[in-house]
Amino acid sequence: MWVLAALIAIAVGIFSTPDWRAAWLGVGLGGCLIAGFAVQLWSGRAAGFTERVAASVLGAALVMGVISLGFGLAALVPG
Template identity: 35%
Template sequence: MTSDPLPKAAAKGTVSAVWGFALVAAVLIGIFSHPDRDGAWLSLSLAASVVIALCIQLATREKRGFVTRLASSVSGALVILAVATGAIYLIH
């Protein structure tokens, strides 16, 4: 029994969900976090992004493109949180 590959729209949705989480986390950290704790919360949100990306990609049960989708999810979250780190430290 062979399964059909994950449709492109679904693959993009799994990646963008992690990016969306990272963006929402960055905004919430920027708004609510104490300036002394920004770095800790941003690191924690990156770790959570990795775990969420793994869970989402494993939930698809599609092994074709797994590494590419996981790498895209995590690297995008890393870029989002890196930009947010710079912006938060400039603001605070």
């Protein structure tokens, strides 16, 4: 799940304009949430479902945040 979040964040950072980057990251995080639900439902285990989904979405948010921080810092560098 976290690899998917990293790929989405990198794609958003490359292909979106800086004005729309935060909005597209929110859409990407929503996609990670849906993918997290799908993966956890597919596993078929009921015990700890909420905790596993929450951990995957929190991890995805952290990964996307770190990558977007990198793009934000790169935008500050003149060149």
